[in-house]
Amino acid sequence: MTIYADALNAIPQYNDAQRAIATINTWRLEITTVPTRDALDQQLVTELVDAAATGKPQPADLVARLHTHQQEARMYGEHVQLLNRAADYANDLNRMVIQNGIEYAYSHLQRVLDEVLKDVRANTAALRDVRSAEEAIASSAIDGWTNVQQLVGRYDELRKAHRDIARIEAGSAVDSHKFAVVGQLADHLDRDPFWIQRRTFAAANCRLPGNDGGASTSTMPHGVPVQASTLTDRASYLRWLRAAKSIAPAPDKARPSEIWPNGVARARWLLHIATKCEPWIATAEQIDVAYDTAYNATSAVQDEYGRRHFTDALKRHQAITQTQAVTQTRVAVGT
Known part of the structure; x- marks a missing residue:
């Protein structure tokens, strides 16, 4: 089944x-x-x-x-x-x-996600070292390669099921672009290449005083989530924008709709998700709201009013994603 x-x-x-x-x-x-x-x-x-x-x-x-x-x-x-x-x-x-x-369906998907992530972490070496069938044959790592393909396939099937369940909840098709860049990771603003690209573009194009659009001089660690409440001035805002980095290159489409980013091996991306990110099973409503607030939070602002608008959007975004990622408030099925 x-x-x-x-x-x-x-x-x-x-x-x-x-x-x-x-x-x-x-x-x-x-x-x-x-x-x-x-x-x-x-x-x-x-x-x-x-x-x-x-x-x-x-x-x-x-x-x-x-x-x-x-x-x-x-x-x-x-x-x-x-x-x-x-x-x-x-x-x-x-x-x-x-x-x-519908929450029971989401709960089941969460359990499957937990199982997949556990298996991925248990197969870290294979996911990291075996990149192709040719490499597997050359290094006598056929079993490892088979496990890699099975894990990638199971994660792919899980996300397709996730999208279909979200579609049922919404009563209509779920935007494949929104699902791809928001539905997988609660910390998508700090990990997904689409949002990294938007942050980089915003940093280079915002018109706040003190922004020369040049190279980052930030000491803020990249990929570390930041609380919106700490972005109290233009300097901290710009540091946050400029701190964005990703293991995947910038998307080759304006609205990427695939769950696998281009330019990075699926096995490597899956390992990255399992060990560095906060995967989640977002509901249809969470996908819509998180996308809209994330989009507003990564727009190039032109003045101090725009920066405050960005901060408000980021606060709303974090209220959705961080609470969900930490508590995983799902229905406890069978308990």
């Missing part, structure tokens, strides 16, 4: 709701179709002509057969209507079950 299917199965009453839909659809296919009135009329006309040609009376049950057909047709129509209404109701209940229990 897939990670996505398991996540849905973790939702209380989901299986019952699915069984109801499947059973009703089977009933709809099995319902007996009543012959059309035209077919019955043609049959009766043929019998009447035969009776007249042979000197026989009209069929004695002619009226009764017309009445029976009329009753069967009416009951068939009402039966179909009832099944259609039942199908609509079952689908409505299914949507309600999923919406009310």
